[in-house]
Amino acid sequence: MLPLTGKQIVLGVSGGIAAYKAAALTSKLTQAGARVHVVLTESAAKFVQPLTFQALSRGPVYADVFFEPDPQVISHIDLADRADLVLIAPATANVIGKMANGLADDMLTTTVLATKAPVMLAPAMNVNMYGHPAVAANMQKLASYGYRFIEPGEGLLACGWVGKGRLAEPEEILAAVIRFFAEQSDRKRDLQGKTVLVTAGPTREKIDPVRYITNHASGKMGYAIAEAAQQRGASVVLISGPTNLPVPPGVECIPVESVQEMYDAVMDALPKSDIVIKSAAVSDYRPKEVHAHKMKKGEGPLVLELDKAPDILKEVGKRKERQYVVGFAAETQEVLQHAKSKLERKNLDMIVANDVLQEGAGMGSDTNIVTLLTKEGEQVALEMLSKREVADKLIDAILLKLGGQALPEQL
Structure with missing residues (x-):
């Protein structure tokens, strides 16, 4: 069986010189077994004639939102509903901007706005356009919606500039699509x-x-855990302190700022939770007095008096009934000793320990190096992994324990 047999792919082609590569991509997707429905923007049709795509896809090409070849359906809704994947290659700065702002003024953007299928974009544009803050912000916004991106290549561009912005080769895009569907099935x-x-x-x-x-x-780390749990079927409540991260699609996010706000939100959500994973770095102390106006600089040193803040994890450990509770221990010395102590003192089921001074495991990094410790005395060390991979390993471990199984030496 061909790798894309039975898959319905809506291929959107926007107006850039790289549109010629979309013809080869149409052919490769079709040869891999996909049913390809090509949607052209008005500008794309000026680079490559619709007849070319019609011959390669063996189906009608859509370029006009008012063209309705089948009176039984509305074309853009029909395409949006039948798609297993919407793939836009090339995706120009213009079409990215329109999608990020919810515009639907042509056949392609109308179809994208109407679909519930996954959307994958392969950007292609001038290097300066690709690096512009507005384009970066638009891509970040689309990423927060769950849209996937196929990175452009670097090299000599059609405009004469050298840099990042060249459309990925058709073979690379095909491989990304096949990989996507393989991940979906697995x-x-x-x-x-x-x-x-x-x-x-x-x-x-x-x-x-x-x-x-x-x-x-x-x-x-917490956002990676929330994303992994949601993608594995859970209903996820993410209580987040201030970050610059997009909320994973499908995750309910409750933004908070102070320890007290996080405490209140956690206690409110706790009774309905089955698993609690407390990865936030919560302040242990807070100012005894909060000044109503800005404190002015004095001549001598400033003494700031602090009170202990509520211990959210300890309170969760006290209140838990059926919940499986996981804490985190970010340490700089005697990591495992401190983690074991925290596991016991706060009545946890598992704790994730890491040395934040270790390269590749610090706060703000995209990777982590952790050791999982359970209340049964098990200890499993993970090598350096992306935080998303650590999240899946952690969930694997939690599910094993919920099933009454011992953790293996390697996850």
């Missing part, structure tokens, strides 16, 4: 029916209207 749904509560990011404790106490946590 994806586990082993958290179906579970509610997972995740905390992420730092907290901020106000000193006055200008200053606050915080830490270096980026939230990347």
Whole structure:
């Protein structure tokens, strides 16, 4: 069987010189077994004639939102509904901007806005356009919707500039599409029916209207856990301190700032949760007094008096009934000793320990190096992995324990 047999792919082609590569891509997708429905923008049709795509896809080509060849259906809704994947190659800066802002003024953008299928984009444009903050912001926005991107290549561009912006080769795009569908078919749904509560990011404790106490946590680990849990079928509640990260698609996010706000949100969500993963870096102390106005600089040193902040994880450990509770221990020395102590003191089921001074495991990095410790005394060390991979390994371990199984030496 061909790798894309039975797959319905809507291929959107926008107006750039790289549109000629979309003809070869249409051919390769069709040869791989896909049913390809080509949608051209008005500009794309000026680079490559619709007849070319019609011959290669063996089907009608859509370029006009008002062209309705079948009176039984509305074309853009029909395409949107039947698609297993919407692939846009090339995706110009213009079409990316329109999609990011919800515009639907042609056949392609109308179809994208109407579909519930996954959307994959292969950008192609001048290097300066690709690096423009507006384009970067638009791509970031689309990524927050769950859109996937196929990175452009670097080299000599048609405009004469040298840099990043060249459309990925048809073979690379085909491989990405095949890989996507393989991941979809292999994806586990082993958290179906579970509610997972995740905390992420730092907290901020106000000193006055200008200053606050915080830490270096980026939230990347917690957001990766939330994304992994959602993709494995869970209903996910993410309680997040201030971060710059997009909320994973399908995840309910409750933004908070202070320890008290996070405490209240966690206690409210706890009774409905099956699994609690507390990865947030919560302040241990907070200013005893919060000044109503900005504190002015004095001549001598400043003494700031701090009170202990609520211990959210300890309270969760006290209140838990059926919940499986996982904590994190970010340490700089005697990592495992401190983690084991925290596991016991806070009545946890598992703790994830890491040395934040270790290269590749610090706050803000995209990777992590952790050791999982359970209340049964098990200890499993993971090598350096992306935080998304660590998230899946952690979920694997939790599910094993919920099933009454021992952790293997290697996950």
